[in-house]
Amino acid sequence: FYLAVHEGPQRIARTGTEKLLAGMMLSNEPGYYKEGAYGIRIENLVLVTAAEQIGGGDIAMHGFETLTLAPIDKRLVRTELLTRDELHWLDEYHARVLAEIGPMLDGETLAWLEKATAPLPHDAKI
Structure with a gap:
């Protein structure tokens, strides 16, 4: 179930071109790296949820459900x-x-x- 999170083609990146759809899974990996010293990253798997209208928004937007x-x-x-x-x-x-x-x-x-x-x-x- 969790083995395909880095296989894409979906991703959140400038180079990502695949639309995110409800049911897709990806990883959320915020981190900090100090050059030549260390780095930390907190990685969670998330599931793309169905698009919903957001208060004050013009269009419905997908959300994410944390799986990890x-x-x-x-x-x-x-x-x-x-x-x-x-x-x-x-x-x-x-x-x-x-x-x-x-x-x-x-x-x-x-x-x-x-x-x-x-x-x-x-x-x-x-």
């Missing part, structure tokens, strides 16, 4: 650099991870997931 349900390591997050909306998105994502994966776990593993998905401090400055 694993916590994002909060040690990588500098909350003071995130907006309130970005912090809210991360907390909502973690709440979904816990809600969907938590019932399959118990004991130490569940305790780890609860800690890994706990809300971040909201000290956003922007």
Whole structure:
């Protein structure tokens, strides 16, 4: 099911020419690379959802449903650099991870997931 995410032809890139259609799967890979030093990337698989009208928009637009349900390591997050909306998105994502994966776990593993998905401090400055 997940093996074809890089095979395309669909992609989100300047060179992409294939229309995105509901049901297509691709990877969302934001990252940061410091030349000659290191790089980090958080990669999630997403499913293109049916086009819907967006409030204030002129046309219906597709959305994305995140398929990968694993916590994002909060040690990588500098909350003071995130907006309130970005912090809210991360907390909502973690709440979904816990809600969907938590019932399959118990004991130490569940305790780890609860800690890994706990809300971040909201000290956003922007």
